[in-house]
Amino acid sequence: MNHESFxxxxxxxxxxxxxRRMGGILATGRDIVSFAPGYPAPDTFAWDDFRAIAAxxxxxxxxxxxxxxxxxxxxxxxxxxxxxxxxxxxxxxxxDLLVTTGSQQGLDLVARVLIDxxxxxxxxxxxxxxxxxxxxxxxxxxxxxxxxxxxxxxxALDRTFARLAADGRRVKFLYVVPNFQNPTGLLIGLDKRRxxxxxxxxxxxxxxxxxxxxxxxxxxxASEAEVRPIKADDRSGRVIYxxxxxxxxxxxxxxxWIAAAPPLAAKLEMAKQAEDLLTGSLDQRVVYEACxxxxxxxxxxTLRRHYAHKRDVMQDALKRELGDLATxxxxxxxxxxWLTLPASVNADIMLPRAIEEGVIYVAGEAFYVNGEGQNxxxxxxxxxTPERIETGVSRLARALRAELAASAxxxxxxxxxxP
Amino acid sequence: MNHESFxxxxxxxxxxxxxRRMGGILATGRDIVSFAPGYPAPDTFAWDDFRAIAAxxxxxxxxxxxxxxxxxxxxxxxxxxxxxxxxxxxxxxxxDLLVTTGSQQGLDLVARVLIDxxxxxxxxxxxxxxxxxxxxxxxxxxxxxxxxxxxxxxxALDRTFARLAADGRRVKFLYVVPNFQNPTGLLIGLDKRRxxxxxxxxxxxxxxxxxxxxxxxxxxxASEAEVRPIKADDRSGRVIYxxxxxxxxxxxxxxxWIAAAPPLAAKLEMAKQAEDLLTGSLDQRVVYEACxxxxxxxxxxTLRRHYAHKRDVMQDALKRELGDLATxxxxxxxxxxWLTLPASVNADIMLPRAIEEGVIYVAGEAFYVNGEGQNxxxxxxxxxTPERIETGVSRLARALRAELAASAxxxxxxxxxxP
Numbered sequence: 001m002n003h004e005s006f007x008x009x010x011x012x013x014x015x016x017x018x019x020r021r022m023g024g025i026l027a028t029g030r031d032i033v034s035f036a037p038g039y040p041a042p043d044t045f046a047w048d049d050f051r052a053i054a055a056x057x058x059x060x061x062x063x064x065x066x067x068x069x070x071x072x073x074x075x076x077x078x079x080x081x082x083x084x085x086x087x088x089x090x091x092x093x094x095x096d097l098l099v100t101t102g103s104q105q106g107l108d109l110v111a112r113v114l115i116d117x118x119x120x121x122x123x124x125x126x127x128x129x130x131x132x133x134x135x136x137x138x139x140x141x142x143x144x145x146x147x148x149x150x151x152x153x154x155x156a157l158d159r160t161f162a163r164l165a166a167d168g169r170r171v172k173f174l175y176v177v178p179n180f181q182n183p184t185g186l187l188i189g190l191d192k193r194r195x196x197x198x199x200x201x202x203x204x205x206x207x208x209x210x211x212x213x214x215x216x217x218x219x220x221x222a223s224e225a226e227v228r229p230i231k232a233d234d235r236s237g238r239v240i241y242x243x244x245x246x247x248x249x250x251x252x253x254x255x256x257w258i259a260a261a262p263p264l265a266a267k268l269e270m271a272k273q274a275e276d277l278l279t280g281s282l283d284q285r286v287v288y289e290a291c292x293x294x295x296x297x298x299x300x301x302t303l304r305r306h307y308a309h310k311r312d313v314m315q316d317a318l319k320r321e322l323g324d325l326a327t328x329x330x331x332x333x334x335x336x337x338w339l340t341l342p343a344s345v346n347a348d349i350m351l352p353r354a355i356e357e358g359v360i361y362v363a364g365e366a367f368y369v370n371g372e373g374q375n376x377x378x379x380x381x382x383x384x385t386p387e388r389i390e391t392g393v394s395r396l397a398r399a400l401r402a403e404l405a406a407s408a409x410x411x412x413x414x415x416x417x418x419p
Numbered sequence: 420m421n422h423e424s425f426x427x428x429x430x431x432x433x434x435x436x437x438x439r440r441m442g443g444i445l446a447t448g449r450d451i452v453s454f455a456p457g458y459p460a461p462d463t464f465a466w467d468d469f470r471a472i473a474a475x476x477x478x479x480x481x482x483x484x485x486x487x488x489x490x491x492x493x494x495x496x497x498x499x500x501x502x503x504x505x506x507x508x509x510x511x512x513x514x515d516l517l518v519t520t521g522s523q524q525g526l527d528l529v530a531r532v533l534i535d536x537x538x539x540x541x542x543x544x545x546x547x548x549x550x551x552x553x554x555x556x557x558x559x560x561x562x563x564x565x566x567x568x569x570x571x572x573x574x575a576l577d578r579t580f581a582r583l584a585a586d587g588r589r590v591k592f593l594y595v596v597p598n599f600q601n602p603t604g605l606l607i608g609l610d611k612r613r614x615x616x617x618x619x620x621x622x623x624x625x626x627x628x629x630x631x632x633x634x635x636x637x638x639x640x641a642s643e644a645e646v647r648p649i650k651a652d653d654r655s656g657r658v659i660y661x662x663x664x665x666x667x668x669x670x671x672x673x674x675x676w677i678a679a680a681p682p683l684a685a686k687l688e689m690a691k692q693a694e695d696l697l698t699g700s701l702d703q704r705v706v707y708e709a710c711x712x713x714x715x716x717x718x719x720x721t722l723r724r725h726y727a728h729k730r731d732v733m734q735d736a737l738k739r740e741l742g743d744l745a746t747x748x749x750x751x752x753x754x755x756x757w758l759t760l761p762a763s764v765n766a767d768i769m770l771p772r773a774i775e776e777g778v779i780y781v782a783g784e785a786f787y788v789n790g791e792g793q794n795x796x797x798x799x800x801x802x803x804t805p806e807r808i809e810t811g812v813s814r815l816a817r818a819l820r821a822e823l824a825a826s827a828x829x830x831x832x833x834x835x836x837x838p
Contacts, residue, residue, distance in 0.1 A: 001623075001655045001656060001657060001680075003656065003680055003682040003683050004682065006533055006591055006592075006625055006683075007532060007533065007686060008531065008532060008533055008534055008535045008538075008557075009535050010531060010532075010535075010690075011531065011532040011533070011686045011689075011690065014532075014686055014689035014690060014693075015689065016689060016692075017689075017692050017693075037487060039486055039487055040486075042480075042482025042483075042485065042486055043480075043482070045482075045485050047477055047478075047480050050477050050485070051473070051474055051477035051478060054470075054473040054474065054477060055470055055473065055474050058466055058469050058470035058473060059466075059470060061461075061462075061466050063461025063462070063464075064461075065671060066461065066464050066469070066669035066670070066671035066672070067458055067459075067461055067669070067670060067671055068456060068458055068670045068671070069671070101520055101673075101695040101699075102695050102696055102697075104693070104694070104695050104696045105694060105695045107693075108693055108694045108695070112427065112429060112430065112556065113426060113427060113429075113430040113433075114425055114426065114427055114430070115427055116427045116428050116429075119427075130692075130693070130696070133692060133693035134693045134694075136693075137531065137690065137693045138427075172425055173425075204420075206425055236420045237420060237422065238420060250485035250486070251485070251486060251487045251700075252484060252485035252486055252487070252488070252699060252700030252701050253485070253699060253701065254520075254695065254697070254698070254699045261420075261422055263422040263423065264422050264425075267426060267430045267433055269435075270430075270433035270434065270435060270436075271430065271433060271556065273435075273436050273549075273552060274433075274436075274523070274526075274527055274549070274552035274553045274555075274556045275523070275524060275527045275553075275694065276520040276521050276523050276524045276527070276673065276695070277521055277523045277549070278521075278673070279673070280520075280671060280672060280673045280699045280702055281670075281671030282671050282672065282702070283699055283701070283702065
């Protein structure tokens, strides 16, 4: 039978994520250094604490630990999250909060609650591919805005808005990742954050602020003051704020959160009711206990040092191996390093050669909503060991030099063959 | 600021679930017997096994246990699920399967992948309220088909289809819960299952078969042969089959699955990628170990006896207390008992009186897509102890008798006041 004819328009437009396709390559079991997915380093996880917490919870035989529970989330966890938000400068009521099954669900809920097919939303160029998927599945029209060294270009943003408004198109929201953006690692400057919020007020646009990497600033190059969320200065409920325990505790628990003005939070809750009823009960309890017992507070400074060191290792290796061929903004936090290659190189076409050399990355094009970025790629330094980072960068350099040599040969042959 | 103006059409139509609203009442801490949500009995959970499994997994420090993982699910768990499916008579390849974050996510994914706004789907009258929410959020037009003692009325089904076809409307799928339906507890007869599938083939309609209660047949009144899924006889990939570990292991793990023809399964996977990336890694591992170590096999016969006993207790209490006022089909499995009250009673209006007496249920109207069912209600016998079931039914009887007395007085007053 023909199943295609039963698909919704949204399903017809769905594609496999560029990042998650890489999983198949890794599953082959070959010796491949993976710079592709933004996985946290599992050796940093608080294994012993998690084991002790799980054992105690399950020994209690408190039914609620494995039972259905409220869609909003486990109430004491919501209170802990409100406290975390206050620590970030965001005044948060329980009515603003919803636990989500990873921040990916938060993005999906935002898409469902705000986007009708054809609605215009603005995103950074490039931007997080998981957000692109969630917005695409809601059939949004995504328009990209370029970035500068200190994040999104506000002049270009307003020009884009004005052009759309002149065409009679309304912009529902702007999606931004202000801290150590996925994929570029860029940080939006503090003054720019303030002006961005003023712009959103003036133009009556919502801001969706995705902030999974906030805690992971590297103390040699960024300070806590610099990662102050846009939401912290939001007085009118214009900013929807997402964050997560995936990068600081562990992604396998799938515990993240979203904070929004109560009328929006109520709709996000209803959308979540129909989407998965609730986030895992035991997972929420473990995360709650990990916060209450100080595990999160102990983890975070260690993680900053851990990932800063790996950033250094990758950057030094890149300078040594590819300093003449690639450029990148120096990341002051997060998991990612964003490479721009010579204009003649297509990172997606180069990928089979890289796999042959034993290294994978995500080709940059997947992060662009406008088809650009062919000569860019995202490297994640978070999961591999320093030694593997060195090995992977050497392999990447070999692949790139071979790619350039092959295209020079091809270009030479083309010239010779020309009349 | 006005947030309403930013909402999608889907969000504007979203409402709070009737079942989950009850959570708020329970949270007040009053002495209330809850017959409202279909919660499994937490004293039946395999606490010791879960504790041992979690401790072993976390002691292993195997990174993948708390890491991101494949959207389809943990591969060994998929293989276990394929085996469970074979035990139900369903020939299943790994390519057919996807782990979902509860069956609620399965329903939501089905809705996203198949439904465009305004598409027609058919559902039983009454049907599972969580499915109604998922389909409503995708802006489906839901048309109800009445049920008989042995499940959906096939003549009414075909008449409904023909009427829609004559109006030029295409029906995308029929949603059914063939085993111990939520909310009625009805079982579709075996012969009717066969004819239902033939009908779907003839009319070129997909079947979405939701089967969370299959293992919970009560051996005094139903046999394993009678719960054979419709999917077991599907040769063309017409049936999308959903089932879950929530009712047999524990709902807090949020581990369920969906089986569909590979072209549909591929789209369901893409939809899940954007919805939550993956179901909890540790949760999947615990469920896998619980299956592999025989915990599930040991649990199920115990659960059958446990819930059959509670069904008996509730039924005896209802006969004694309400035998003259209410009728219900005797459930031969599952969690629910479906009461029809005198036509003059509105179960939703009666609810405050029931709460005052100290008992809650779900008013039946929420399960009807056509606004019927005012004099029906759903009782869940799964979670309360036998003693609490007795207490709750007595309280329900008091509430109903008071409601009838009040409406008789009101009717008398109305008659006296008439000219």
